[in-house]
Amino acid sequence: TKRVYSFKEGNAEMKGLLGGKGANLAEMTRLGLPVPNGFTISTEACMDYLNNGRQFTDELKEEIEAYLKQLEEESGKAFNSKENMMLLSVRSGSKFSMPGMMDTVLNLGLNDENVKHLAEITEDETFAYDCYRRLLQMFGDVVYGIDTSHFENFLEFYKRKHRVQLDSDLTAEQLKEIVHEYKRIYLEIKKQEFPQDPKEQLFAAVIAVFSSWNNERAKVYRKLHNIADDLGTAVNIQLMVFGNSGNQSGTGVAFTRNPSTGENKLFGEYLINAQGEDVVAGIRTPSPISELKESMPEIYQEFLEMGELLEKHYGDMQDIEFTIENQKLYLLQTRNGKRTAHAAFKIAVDLVEEGLKTKEGAILSLDPQSVNQLLHPVFVEEALKTADKISSVGLPASPGSATGKICFDAGTAKEWSDRGEKVILVRQETSPEDIGGMVVSEAIVTSRGGMTSHAAVVARGMGTCCVAGCSELEIDEFLKIVKYPNGELHEGDVISVDGTNGDLYVGEVELTLSEKNEDFETIMAWSKEFSRLAIRMNAETKSDIKTGIAFDASGIGLVRTEHMFFAPERLIEMRRFIISQKSEERTKALETILAYQIDDFKEIFSTIEGKSTVIRLLDPPLHEFVPSKQQDVERVATEMGISYEFLNGRINELHEINPMLGHRGCRLAVTYPELYIMQAEAIIRSAIALKNENGLDVAPEIMIPLVGMDGELRLLKEKIEAHIEQIIATEKATVSYTVGTMIELPRACLIADDLAKEADFFSFGTNDLTQMTFGFSRDDAAKYINQYVAGGILPVDPFQTLDVSGVGELIRIAVEKTRQTKPNMKIGVCGELGGDPLSIEFFDQLGLDYVSCSPYRVPVAYLAAAQSAI
Numbered sequence: 001t002k003r004v005y006s007f008k009e010g011n012a013e014m015k016g017l018l019g020g021k022g023a024n025l026a027e028m029t030r031l032g033l034p035v036p037n038g039f040t041i042s043t044e045a046c047m048d049y050l051n052n053g054r055q056f057t058d059e060l061k062e063e064i065e066a067y068l069k070q071l072e073e074e075s076g077k078a079f080n081s082k083e084n085m086m087l088l089s090v091r092s093g094s095k096f097s098m099p100g101m102m103d104t105v106l107n108l109g110l111n112d113e114n115v116k117h118l119a120e121i122t123e124d125e126t127f128a129y130d131c132y133r134r135l136l137q138m139f140g141d142v143v144y145g146i147d148t149s150h151f152e153n154f155l156e157f158y159k160r161k162h163r164v165q166l167d168s169d170l171t172a173e174q175l176k177e178i179v180h181e182y183k184r185i186y187l188e189i190k191k192q193e194f195p196q197d198p199k200e201q202l203f204a205a206v207i208a209v210f211s212s213w214n215n216e217r218a219k220v221y222r223k224l225h226n227i228a229d230d231l232g233t234a235v236n237i238q239l240m241v242f243g244n245s246g247n248q249s250g251t252g253v254a255f256t257r258n259p260s261t262g263e264n265k266l267f268g269e270y271l272i273n274a275q276g277e278d279v280v281a282g283i284r285t286p287s288p289i290s291e292l293k294e295s296m297p298e299i300y301q302e303f304l305e306m307g308e309l310l311e312k313h314y315g316d317m318q319d320i321e322f323t324i325e326n327q328k329l330y331l332l333q334t335r336n337g338k339r340t341a342h343a344a345f346k347i348a349v350d351l352v353e354e355g356l357k358t359k360e361g362a363i364l365s366l367d368p369q370s371v372n373q374l375l376h377p378v379f380v381e382e383a384l385k386t387a388d389k390i391s392s393v394g395l396p397a398s399p400g401s402a403t404g405k406i407c408f409d410a411g412t413a414k415e416w417s418d419r420g421e422k423v424i425l426v427r428q429e430t431s432p433e434d435i436g437g438m439v440v441s442e443a444i445v446t447s448r449g450g451m452t453s454h455a456a457v458v459a460r461g462m463g464t465c466c467v468a469g470c471s472e473l474e475i476d477e478f479l480k481i482v483k484y485p486n487g488e489l490h491e492g493d494v495i496s497v498d499g500t501n502g503d504l505y506v507g508e509v510e511l512t513l514s515e516k517n518e519d520f521e522t523i524m525a526w527s528k529e530f531s532r533l534a535i536r537m538n539a540e541t542k543s544d545i546k547t548g549i550a551f552d553a554s555g556i557g558l559v560r561t562e563h564m565f566f567a568p569e570r571l572i573e574m575r576r577f578i579i580s581q582k583s584e585e586r587t588k589a590l591e592t593i594l595a596y597q598i599d600d601f602k603e604i605f606s607t608i609e610g611k612s613t614v615i616r617l618l619d620p621p622l623h624e625f626v627p628s629k630q631q632d633v634e635r636v637a638t639e640m641g642i643s644y645e646f647l648n649g650r651i652n653e654l655h656e657i658n659p660m661l662g663h664r665g666c667r668l669a670v671t672y673p674e675l676y677i678m679q680a681e682a683i684i685r686s687a688i689a690l691k692n693e694n695g696l697d698v699a700p701e702i703m704i705p706l707v708g709m710d711g712e713l714r715l716l717k718e719k720i721e722a723h724i725e726q727i728i729a730t731e732k733a734t735v736s737y738t739v740g741t742m743i744e745l746p747r748a749c750l751i752a753d754d755l756a757k758e759a760d761f762f763s764f765g766t767n768d769l770t771q772m773t774f775g776f777s778r779d780d781a782a783k784y785i786n787q788y789v790a791g792g793i794l795p796v797d798p799f800q801t802l803d804v805s806g807v808g809e810l811i812r813i814a815v816e817k818t819r820q821t822k823p824n825m826k827i828g829v830c831g832e833l834g835g836d837p838l839s840i841e842f843f844d845q846l847g848l849d850y851v852s853c854s855p856y857r858v859p860v861a862y863l864a865a866a867q868s869a870i
């Protein structure tokens with residue numbers, strides 16, 4: 001099999017095989033853009049290597065050598081040549097972009113001898129030795145695993161000693177000394193020399209890139225972004241162009257649109273006389289790309305045009321790496337740029353308006369989960385006026401606002417967050433090693449680096465608020481102190497971070513939810529056009545229902561009535577009902593609750609303005625309504641005018657070993673039918689009242705939980721219906737209503753055809769169904785599920801994303817059986833999975849009628865449903 005492809009042989013479609021970088025380099029080559037020539041070793045070659053005992057086969061070696069030869073011929077350059085020396089860059093690139101995760105080696109091919117030739121050819125000794133010291137550092141890091149801090153610390157020390165400010169101010173003689181020391185570091189740390197043979201360097205670098213697929217930070221990143229572990233990385237080998245060859249050269253990164261706001265304006269930064277990693281590493285502060293317009297107007301114009309061309313070609317905002325070598329522009333990479341959720345929505349809408357994307361394409365380009373970021377909190381305006389602002393202001397690298405305790409290292413951040421603290425990671429700069437701490441932080445603050453620094457890029461990707469490059473902060477990560485012009489802060493002190501403006505405040509500032517924006521509205525409107533599923537909300541309070549209505553939920557998929565029983569005045573009545581053994585007392589308690597419930601339902605129905613509403617009858621075991629602590633039992637006994645012993649005795653009778661598998665759901669009503677009858681009466685009476693008072697038509701959907709046998713459903717439905725019919729007859733009213741059931745037990749799925757004979761509708765309760773299918777207690781499983789996921793036993797937490805092969809299969813069977821009895825019966829989902837994008841796709845594909853989720857997830861669900869339908 002072919003394992004190596006020249007840039008002329010590939011194209012953008014080949015991301016799986018050539019990685020994103022390789023495929024796009026090939027595509028840009030095809031488009032005739034100025035890409036330095038090179039070739040790509042495929043991801044398959046990487047996986048072969050990793051799977052076959054890390055053997056670098058002769059076949060692969062020969063194939064690489066053939067392409068190397070071709071590159072030499074086409075460029076007229078050669079390794080070690082005295083006239084036309086070939087130097088290469090070696091860079092990884094997997095199918096999905098993993099910024100900062102994998103590794104790069106530049107200037108490969110240099111050695112002690114030919115560095116002198118390079119100095120002669122270029123008549124620039126400084127340049128030659130600058131390249132060489134960079135090679136030594138990158139090669140040492142990537143290939144030999146020598147921590148970069150060994151090189152960097154020395155460099156810092158050396159510069160301080162010789163009073164040199166910038167790397168680019170070092171003289172040739174100084175660079176030679178640095179090279180000398182770097183080689184000594186190899187010997188000291190690795191007991192190995194730096195290999196002098198360029199080919200040996202190349203093969204070692206290729207192997208290192210292959211192996212880097214399995215380094216820890218790559219694994220963490222993949223887990224975080226749900227990227228499969230068996231994709232592998234490609235290796236791109238490319239002729240070097242030199243951004244560090246003087247003041248007519250430079251290197252930079254630019255986005256064709258602003259990745260923070262989405263504004264259609266070139267956005268990025270560059271450094272003169274610099275190479276590759278200098279810009280992203282955040283060591284020197286780069287200049288904004290707009291300055292290039294002044295300093296090199298022709299190059300700027302050329303870059304602008306290429307950016308536009310690439311945007312048109314890919315139909316999306318591009319993130320482009322470029323290098324200028326002696327006033328000539330080269331493109332080194334392009335990819336669809338990472339962006340904040342705000343920018344993503346704006347760009348998607350703009351691209352449709354500019355005719356570069358279809359509505360469908362725009363919808364598919366968005367991550368449904370990112371909707372959450374649009375609904376991010378912001379600081380309360382009033383609170384900001386009195387807030388204690390730290391005079392230093394940084395770059396607004398990723399929007400949102402957050403408050404938390406300062407941590408100076410990723411480990412502490414992780415530890416504190418694990419014990420439930422909100423933390424803010426404050427560092428000079430971040431590196432991929434910090435990812436574990438960045439994930440758990442509410443916000444990230446750095447004192448160095450620009451908008452494309454590691455911290456900025458990663459935070460934007462995660463939707464975490466970030467302020468970067470706060471140059472007035474003096475951060476001492478070792479002593480755990482951050483000094484700012486008017487004071488200092490220590491580990492554990494609370495700060496507030498505004499990633500939208502780049503402001504920092506001492507202490508906590510009150511937060512509120514952000515306003516919705518127009519682009520979001522547009523995308524929502526389009527999503528509704530395409531979505532086949534209806535989206536309902538799970539809600540029972542007035543304010544939640546209003547939130548759901550604002551997001552245009554088509555109704556309520558689940559009212560959990562038990563939530564209404566916990567107000568003190570109701571709880572006591574409920575307790576009377578449960579505890580009392582006198583029938584008149586029990587009846588009286590129920591009558592009082594009935595009156596409350598009529599008001600409850602009137603409020604719900606009128607708030608939702610008569611849209612479809614599913615009311616679920618009481619679900620939890622009765623013991624949840626009685627006190628458990630001794631002093632509470634004593635108090636309640638006094639309140640109820642009964643003896644402590646009697647109350648305690650009743651409580652003990654109600655005690656269950658496994659309440660989740662116990663006397664709950666419809667089982668309660670089998671023993672206490674009057675409970676459901678009371679609730680059904682409240683539902684119907686509230687509907688009648690609203691009709692009479694406001695002329696509002698309400699068609700309640702009454703839902704019975706935890707049914708596992710058709711007999712249960714038949715019995716309860718008959719009783720409920722008989723009672724309702726009686727009310728309707730005496731009140732001479734007309735109310736249409738339906739009675740359905742939840743499907744939340746495996747047995748219910750398997751007898752769905754029989755249940756369908758009794759039910760008017762079904763709604764899958766995926767929380768219980770997952771619990772009952774796995775036999776995982778939904779209240780306790782979190783303790784060990786993480787380990788199942790980390791160990792690869794489960795791909796994801798099945799309470800967050802549907803377990804397709806088990807729970808999903810039960811749902812599929814249930815739907816199929818239901819359709820045999822009633823082809824058109826309404827079927828929905830009301831468990832948490834109803835708001836999960838991947839699960840929604842499955843439900844859509846099964847042809848369900850709706851999903852129901854918490855109000856804030858309604859927009860997520862619309863977008864996911866639209867994507868599934870497209």
Ligand code: PEP
Nearest residue numbers: 744765766767768830831
């Ligand atoms: C369910 O089990 O999925 C459900 C919606 O009901 P609850 O979460 O109230 O048990």
Ligand code: MG
Nearest residue numbers: 744765767768
């Ligand atoms: Mg349930």
